[in-house]
Amino acid sequence: MAHPTPTSVLCTDLGFEWPDGATVLDGFHLAVGAGRTGLIGLNGAGKSTLLRLIAGELTPTRGAVRVGGELGYLPQGLTLDTTLRVDEALGIRAAREALHAIEAGDTDGRHYDAIGDDWDVEERARATLDRLGLARLGLDRTTGELSGGEAVLLRLAALLLRRPDVLLLDEPTNNLDLAARERLYETVASWGGVMVIVSHDRELLQYVDQIADLRGGAVTWYGGNFADYERTVAAQQETAQRLVRTAEADVHRQKRDLVEARTRQERSASYGKKRSVTRNDPKIFAGKLKSQGQETTGRLQTMHTERLDEARQRLTVAEEAIRDDAEIRIDLPRTAVPAGRTVLTLDRVRLPHGVSADLEVRGAERIALVGRNGSGKSTLLRAVAGELTPLAGEITTPVPLRHLPQRLDLLDDTLSVVGNVKAFAPGAGDNAIRARLARFLFRGARAEQLAATLSGGERFRATLAALLLADPPPQLLLLDEPTNNLDLASVRQLTQALAAYEGALIVASHDLPFLRGLGITRWLELDGTLRTAEPM
CATH class of the missing domain: 3.40.50.300 (P-loop containing nucleotide triphosphate hydrolases)
Incomplete structure (x- = not known):
C-alpha cells in the first residue's frame, strides 16, 4: 500500500x-x-x-x-x-x-x-x-x-x-x-x-x-x-446579526445628522441674507459672507456624506456575514381528502421476492413505510404507482397519485429543467412553469440547465417540481427515500411542506428525524408481509 x-x-x-x-x-x-x-x-x-x-x-x-x-x-x-x-x-x-x-x-x-x-x-x-x-x-x-x-x-x-x-x-x-x-x-x-x-x-x-x-x-x-x-456557526451568526443591527442604527443616525446639518445651514443662510438686507451691507461684503457660508455648508455636507458612506459600507460588510441559505419553497396543491374517503386498497397482493400485502388507506393518512434493505419497500411503491404488475391480488387507487422514485430517473437528461416540467404538464403556460421553478430555486438561466448536469439535490428539486405541476394534482403522494440527496436546509423545508400537505402520504425512508417531523399517523413495516409497527 x-x-x-x-x-x-x-x-x-x-x-x-x-x-x-x-x-x-x-x-x-x-x-x-x-x-x-x-x-x-x-x-x-x-x-x-x-x-x-x-x-x-x-x-x-x-x-x-x-x-x-x-x-x-x-x-x-x-x-x-x-x-x-x-x-x-x-x-x-x-x-x-x-x-x-x-x-x-x-x-x-x-x-x-x-x-x-x-x-x-x-x-x-x-x-x-x-x-x-x-x-x-x-x-x-x-x-x-x-x-x-x-x-x-x-x-x-x-x-x-x-x-x-x-x-x-x-x-x-x-x-x-x-x-x-x-x-x-x-x-x-x-x-x-x-x-x-x-x-x-x-x-x-x-x-x-x-x-x-x-x-x-x-x-x-x-x-x-x-x-x-x-x-x-450559530455564535458567528449571532455576532453577525448584532453587527448588522449596530450598522443599521449607525446608517440611520448618519442620515439624520446629514439632514439636520443641511437644515441648519439652510436656516443660517436664510438668516444671514435677511440680516444683510436689513443692515444694508455692501454687496461685496454680502457676497463674501455668502461665499463663506456656502464653503462651510459644503464642508459639513461632505463630512456627513462621507460618514454616511462609511456607515453604509460597514452595513454591507456586516450583511455579507449573514448566511443566505436559499431554501426550496414547496407550495403543494390543495388536495384535501375527506376523512372517510378510500384512497388506496391492496387486496391480497403478492409481489416479486416474496412480498405480500393487504392494506386500506382512508382520508389524509400519513404512513411511514419502514423495513430493512431488500424488504421490498420500493417494489411495493412501484406496484401502487402502476409501474409494476402484481403476481396476484388487486391494487385500487381511486384518486390521482404521484410517485417520486428513489433513483430519480424520471427526467430526460437531454432536456432542460423547463423542458422536463413541460413534458409532465403540456397544458401549463411558460410563465406558470417558471414561477413554480423559481420556488425550487431554478431561476433565470438555471431553469434552462440540462438535466444531465444537475447535482443530486437539484435533480430532486426538478423532479418534485415536475410531479407537483402535473395535471391532475396528486391526492396521494408516494415518496421513496426523498431526503437522500437534499442538503440540511432543504430537508427542513421539505418537512414543513409535507407537514402542511392535505392529501394522503406514504413515505419509505430510513431517516427517522424526517419521518417524525411529518406527523405520521401509522407506521407500517415490510418484512415479507406488511404489518403495523410501533412508532419509532
Missing part, C-alpha cells in the same frame, strides 16, 4: 465547467490531510462534482488535482451490473480462482502473480461482508437481487478490501436501513486513513474530525464534528 503524503488531497487553482458553459468551480483551492473530513454545502455548491474531479472521473477545465496514495471512491446514485458475481463486484475473482487452482495442485506461476501477497483474500472478504451486514451473500452469487442499500454496502466492501489511503464517500447512507447505517458509522469511526464524506446525515457527520463548508466557490474550515460546527 502506498504511503500518503502529509497533504493527501491537493487542488490548486481548480476550475471546472459543464459543456453548456455552466461554471461549478473557478480558481478553487483545497488541501486535505489526515483524518475524516465532512464536506457540506447547499445543493448545487459543487460537492459531488469536486469528489468526481478528485477521483479522476471528471477532467478539470484548468488547474490540477494531486492525490497522495491509492484512492477509493464511493459515488452517489450507485448502480451495479446485475450479472456480476459477488466476488467480481469485490474485485477478487481472479485472486480467488488462482488460489483455488493452487489448492488443487496447479503450480502455474500466473496464479501466484494473481494472488501476490493477498493469500487471505477470501477470509478478509467474508469478514468485511459480515462487518457490513452482508454475510448472507455468498461470493459465488450474482448481484441481481441486491437492493439499492445492499449495492452501496457491497461497493464499500470492495473499497475496504483494497485498503486505500484516501477514501471518498458521496452520500454513503442513501438507501441504507437503520442497521446498515449503524455498521457504516462504525466503519467511519474506525477509519485510520484520509476520508472525505459528502453527506446530509447529521448522525454520520458526528464521526468526522473537521467540517469543510463549501459555499461561494470556496471552503471554510471548522474543527470538530457537525455539532461543533453548528455551535460555531
Whole structure:
C-alpha cells in the first residue's frame, strides 16, 4: 500500500465547467490531510462534482488535482451490473480462482502473480461482508437481487478490501436501513486513513474530525464534528446579526445628522441674507459672507456624506456575514381528502421476492413505510404507482397519485429543467412553469440547465417540481427515500411542506428525524408481509 503524503488531497487553482458553459468551480483551492473530513454545502455548491474531479472521473477545465496514495471512491446514485458475481463486484475473482487452482495442485506461476501477497483474500472478504451486514451473500452469487442499500454496502466492501489511503464517500447512507447505517458509522469511526464524506446525515457527520463548508466557490474550515460546527456557526451568526443591527442604527443616525446639518445651514443662510438686507451691507461684503457660508455648508455636507458612506459600507460588510441559505419553497396543491374517503386498497397482493400485502388507506393518512434493505419497500411503491404488475391480488387507487422514485430517473437528461416540467404538464403556460421553478430555486438561466448536469439535490428539486405541476394534482403522494440527496436546509423545508400537505402520504425512508417531523399517523413495516409497527 502506498504511503500518503502529509497533504493527501491537493487542488490548486481548480476550475471546472459543464459543456453548456455552466461554471461549478473557478480558481478553487483545497488541501486535505489526515483524518475524516465532512464536506457540506447547499445543493448545487459543487460537492459531488469536486469528489468526481478528485477521483479522476471528471477532467478539470484548468488547474490540477494531486492525490497522495491509492484512492477509493464511493459515488452517489450507485448502480451495479446485475450479472456480476459477488466476488467480481469485490474485485477478487481472479485472486480467488488462482488460489483455488493452487489448492488443487496447479503450480502455474500466473496464479501466484494473481494472488501476490493477498493469500487471505477470501477470509478478509467474508469478514468485511459480515462487518457490513452482508454475510448472507455468498461470493459465488450474482448481484441481481441486491437492493439499492445492499449495492452501496457491497461497493464499500470492495473499497475496504483494497485498503486505500484516501477514501471518498458521496452520500454513503442513501438507501441504507437503520442497521446498515449503524455498521457504516462504525466503519467511519474506525477509519485510520484520509476520508472525505459528502453527506446530509447529521448522525454520520458526528464521526468526522473537521467540517469543510463549501459555499461561494470556496471552503471554510471548522474543527470538530457537525455539532461543533453548528455551535460555531450559530455564535458567528449571532455576532453577525448584532453587527448588522449596530450598522443599521449607525446608517440611520448618519442620515439624520446629514439632514439636520443641511437644515441648519439652510436656516443660517436664510438668516444671514435677511440680516444683510436689513443692515444694508455692501454687496461685496454680502457676497463674501455668502461665499463663506456656502464653503462651510459644503464642508459639513461632505463630512456627513462621507460618514454616511462609511456607515453604509460597514452595513454591507456586516450583511455579507449573514448566511443566505436559499431554501426550496414547496407550495403543494390543495388536495384535501375527506376523512372517510378510500384512497388506496391492496387486496391480497403478492409481489416479486416474496412480498405480500393487504392494506386500506382512508382520508389524509400519513404512513411511514419502514423495513430493512431488500424488504421490498420500493417494489411495493412501484406496484401502487402502476409501474409494476402484481403476481396476484388487486391494487385500487381511486384518486390521482404521484410517485417520486428513489433513483430519480424520471427526467430526460437531454432536456432542460423547463423542458422536463413541460413534458409532465403540456397544458401549463411558460410563465406558470417558471414561477413554480423559481420556488425550487431554478431561476433565470438555471431553469434552462440540462438535466444531465444537475447535482443530486437539484435533480430532486426538478423532479418534485415536475410531479407537483402535473395535471391532475396528486391526492396521494408516494415518496421513496426523498431526503437522500437534499442538503440540511432543504430537508427542513421539505418537512414543513409535507407537514402542511392535505392529501394522503406514504413515505419509505430510513431517516427517522424526517419521518417524525411529518406527523405520521401509522407506521407500517415490510418484512415479507406488511404489518403495523410501533412508532419509532
